[in-house]
Amino acid sequence: MAGAYDDRDGKIWMDGALVEWRDAKVHILTHALHYASSVFEGERxxxxxxxxxxxxxxxxxxxGKMIDFDIPYTIDEIEAAKQAALDANGLTDAYVRAVAWRGAGEDMGVASSRNPVHMAVAVWEWxxxxxxxxxxxxxxxIAKWKRPSPECAPSQAKAAGLYMIATMSKHAAEAKGCSDAMMYDYRGYIAEATGANIFFVKNGEVHTPTPDAFLNGITRQTVIGMLRDKGITVIERHIMPEELDGFEQCWLTGTAAEVTPVGQIGDHKFEVGTLVKDLAAEYEKLVRV
Incomplete structure (x- = not known):
């Protein structure tokens, strides 16, 4: 599968039925398009x-609940929808995007409690x-934008609106020849990349930012468990920017990123060392069990 994401062969699960890929559309007055009332998951x-x-x-x-709407499907129904999308497209290795949003309805302002909530699942090779x-x-x-305080945004929701500054930060990074950008939080602590959590190594111990102003990723939690099972000390704490020079290795984790080593952040360079190489290989084995 290739080409623009709105012009492909295949099926997308949408509101309980499989529809042709090119027919999976929403109205221009969909609330989520105007006010970011949307949440999603990225899965592999x-x-x-x-x-x-x-x-x-x-x-x-x-x-969905964190941004004040109830998705009208149970966990079992969502699981069945994801499987139906995979089966309909004949894929066994794929990226899976489940998304839910407030659609067009009686409300077209900030308030939208009378508008229906929709859900879709799309899958593709990636x-x-x-x-x-x-x-x-x-x-x-290093991004100029910072992750907001939990008093300003629901940091533990995987909500579309929280990615606006991530998009801008990644665009700026790519313009400089970088793959991504590292973001600080509202206090100036190291937070994460635009769509992945971050880890550092120093003297055989692993340090990772406390997820109190950004999403505590599922892959992040998995990798912490893997490291601790290996007897490696993992320290979750607030990390200051001036500490970057003292770290030996660095990597990113996420459903899309999996375990990806980092060689450089700004002017700070890191070794692509044995620990991160072994961890990436072990993660690859784990997800394919």
């Missing part, structure tokens, strides 16, 4: 099985998110 299917599938479905429902960075190490810019 390996050898016919979506990794941590139910956990993703649970988070989708929770994200390779390495960062290309050859999986072996060479990604190069990251």
């Amino acid at each position: 299917c390996y050898n016919g099985k979506i990794f941590k599938s139910r956990q993703h479905s649970e988070r989708l429902l929770a994200s 390779g390495n998110y960062y290309g050859d960075a999986k072996t060479k190490g990604a190069k990251l810019d």
